[in-house]
Structure formats: structure tokens, C-alpha cells
Amino acid sequence: MTSPPGLVIAAPRSGSGKTLLTLGLMRAFSARGLTVGAAKCGPDYIDPAFHAAATGESSVNLDSWAMAPELLRALASAAAETRDRSRDLVLCEGSMGLFDGVAGAPGRTGASADVAAQLGWPVLLCVDVSGQAQSAAAVVKGCATYDPRVKIAGAILNRVASARHQRLASEAIEALGIPVLGALPRTVNIDLPERHLGLVQAEEIAGLDALLNRIAAFVAAHCDMDAILFRAAAGDFVEGAAQPPLAALRPPAQRIAIARDVAFSFLYPHILDGWRRLGAELCFFSPLADEPPPGDCDLCWLPGGYPELHARELAAASLFLAGLRAFAETKPVHGECGGYMVLGQSLTDKSGRAHKMAGLLGPAFSFAERKLNLGYRDARLAAAHPLGAAGARLRGHEFHYATAQAPDAPDAPFAFVHDAHGGVEQSEGSRRGRTSGSFFHIIAAG
Incomplete structure (x- = not known):
């Protein structure tokens, strides 16, 4: 065809x-x-x-x-x-x-x-x-x-x-x-x-x-x-040439709770479609509607988006935050970029007002002092993770303006990354208990 x-x-x-x-x-x-x-x-x-x-x-x-x-x-x-x-x-x-x-x-x-x-x-x-x-x-x-x-x-x-x-x-x-x-x-x-x-x-x-x-x-x-x-x-490609087991990223769990609303909207359709094709069940919930992650899921995923525009509402979403903390006591939670910031201690909006977040990871994040971070990233997992074994490679990108303030006792890194221009490898993100997060958006497994 x-x-x-x-x-x-x-x-x-x-x-x-x-x-x-x-x-x-x-x-x-x-x-x-x-x-x-x-x-x-x-x-x-x-x-x-x-x-x-x-x-x-x-x-x-x-x-x-x-x-x-x-x-x-x-x-x-x-x-x-x-x-x-x-x-x-x-x-x-x-x-x-x-x-x-x-x-x-x-x-x-x-x-x-x-x-x-x-x-x-x-x-x-x-x-x-x-x-x-x-x-x-x-x-x-x-x-x-x-x-x-x-x-x-x-x-x-x-x-x-x-x-x-x-x-x-x-x-x-x-x-x-x-x-x-x-x-x-x-x-x-x-x-x-x-x-x-x-x-x-x-x-x-x-x-x-x-x-x-x-x-x-x-x-x-x-x-x-x-x-x-x-x-x-x-095009000179053949439709249907590479069907189901080929996916950009294997599912990190069987049943995945995924935050989705205007604060958490940065979800690549090809990632979600690949997870579905490989048999994962996706359960969406809205933090802005004060919904907690469904307790019958195996992992919670907080995508990127614009939490900085909704920091006050998220800080007031008591059912969401309490449910997220309870989920993290027994099951993995991962946040990408905006989701990472919500897992931290606080999120300061551009006016300089700090809003308390989930407190599952050590850093505090701010948009009052902005710095653009942009570009492709090649990552290797610092330790075994639902996304892969220690050392497993992921390819993706960063695009954010937030700055992070590390705690006195820094978290373990989520991954080690370098850019596409041959830069020095650096630690990226945080991992504490079953919770992890980073500014790194995954596009595909490496």
C-alpha cells in the first residue's frame, strides 16, 4: 500500500x-x-x-x-x-x-x-x-x-x-x-x-x-x-510497516494515572498512543479540579505544562496534594518539567509570591528569576526506574524559564544528561524515595 x-x-x-x-x-x-x-x-x-x-x-x-x-x-x-x-x-x-x-x-x-x-x-x-x-x-x-x-x-x-x-x-x-x-x-x-x-x-x-x-x-x-x-x-514509506510492538517509550507501568488539564497539558500523543498499543491503561485526572490520582493505578505521571500560571489554585487543591502524597508512599510518581515543579517544595510565580507544592522532592522553583533553558538532551538514568534500568538512555529536550533552588541536602539525581552539542554531562532532576522528576521531556527511548 x-x-x-x-x-x-x-x-x-x-x-x-x-x-x-x-x-x-x-x-x-x-x-x-x-x-x-x-x-x-x-x-x-x-x-x-x-x-x-x-x-x-x-x-x-x-x-x-x-x-x-x-x-x-x-x-x-x-x-x-x-x-x-x-x-x-x-x-x-x-x-x-x-x-x-x-x-x-x-x-x-x-x-x-x-x-x-x-x-x-x-x-x-x-x-x-x-x-x-x-x-x-x-x-x-x-x-x-x-x-x-x-x-x-x-x-x-x-x-x-x-x-x-x-x-x-x-x-x-x-x-x-x-x-x-x-x-x-x-x-x-x-x-x-x-x-x-x-x-x-x-x-x-x-x-x-x-x-x-x-x-x-x-x-x-x-x-x-x-x-x-x-x-x-x-511519501516513500509504507503504511503499517512497523506496527505494534514499535513504540517510542515502553510503558512505565500497567495502569498509569496521568494529570491532564490546562496546567498539565504537555503530553506527546505518540508516547500515549505507544503506551496504549503496548497494553497500558491510561487514567486521566485533573489537579486543577482538585482530583487526586486514582488509587488503583500503579504509577502517577505529572506532565509539563503551565503550573506557574495556576500556582495559587494548585496550592489550594488540598485533595489533589494529599492524594498525591498518599500515592507516593507506596507507588512511583514522576514529573516532567511543570510536573517536576509541582512535586517540589514551592513554586514562586512571576510576581514573587511563593506557593507551597507537594513537597515530595527537595528543590523549590521560581519564575521571579527566570532563565531560559532550551535544547535537546541525551539522558541516562542514574538508577533503576520504572522507565528503565540504571544507565538506560532516553532522548528528549528541555524548554523552561524556571530556576531551581536545591535544598541543603540535595536529592539523588534522576538522570545524567548532556546536550546535542557535546557539552559536559551533568546531573539532572531529583529522586527521593519513589518520587522522581526533572526538567527533561522524553521524546523517545535512546
């Missing part, structure tokens, strides 16, 4: 308008009656939630640095098929600039170009032409020739100032033999709201469905939708 046609929607740099274009195309093609599969290059929790809202289906992360090629192809296959047939189209949103990644083996740099090359999907290039006209063609030519593995299907111009501006940029680009398939004028009416870790989460935006419809109408009005669909190409 061949895969359905697909496109990687990428750009020469961040901030070019990839997300708006991707969401508009996803919703517009879905409104035409097509079944649209969705994917996101690289480590990102927020964009896939918008993809799901736009298409009605889960979106999958595809990461060439953290994922072995066979896993990446298997996840692409999952995005390309419904329960009983192939989707009509797969749209994969790139990350940063098309070729931006880290040092790594060929095809394993984390760049969007790696995903396009491995899967055989051509690239629809979103080009911000503000402040330039014919010079945009030089940028497009560079993208078209920089990596021979990558095929540019066409360009979409964004932030076009006038008909003359559009004509000058389009004629220069098309003289290269690359079609211009759309031109989006400048607009301030459909911007997506942002905060410190990126876009405001999809579930927090009132009237999101209407907003997606406006984005779709805007994109469809200024793009040649038939030409874009024609330029999509079938």
Missing part, C-alpha cells in the same frame, strides 16, 4: 507564518471533505493541539534527532492512515528554519529537512517577504539548492504589502522554476495569541473553532488550493 500525498510546510526562518498557513490549509482541506493527517517536526506540544483542533484528528511529532528512522517512519504511517483507509493528504508543519538543527549524523540533526528527506514529502515554503521583493527569490533559491535531498514544491508569500509587491517577488521566484502558489497579505485580525513558551494553548482560546474557520477562509482566498494539493507527493 502506498502512502497518501503529503507536504512539509516549512520556512527559511522562525516567525515566517508557518503555523497560520498550516492551520489554514488543514482546516480548508478538511472543509472540502478531505481526510487530513497532521504532523509536527521536532519537539513541540502546542502546535499539534492546534492541528488536532483544525482537523479533528490527533497530530504526531516527528523528530529526526530523538527518533530512530524506523520509529519516525512508523509514526508517519500512523499519521497517514485512519482505522480503515489511507488519509487523502498529510500536512506536516516544520520547526524553526527548514535546515535548522543540531550537530548530528546525516539525517539525524532534528531539522525539518531531515523529515522531508526521510519520508519523501516535498516542501511547501512559507516565505515572509516583508521588507524585500526580488531578494526573496535569492532566499528561495538557497533553500532549493542547499540540500539535494529536499524538493521544494512551491512557495507561499506571506505579509505581502501590495499587488506590486506580490508581482515583483512572484516573478523573481517563478523565474527559478519554482511556482508561487499563494500570497497572503498583511493582516492583524487573525493572529494567534502568545505567551512565554509559545502560543497560548488551543484549549484556552475562546472561540477557537471560529478562529480556525477565519484562518482557513483567509488562506483559501489567497492560495491556489488545487495547485497545492497537486504538488503534494506520496
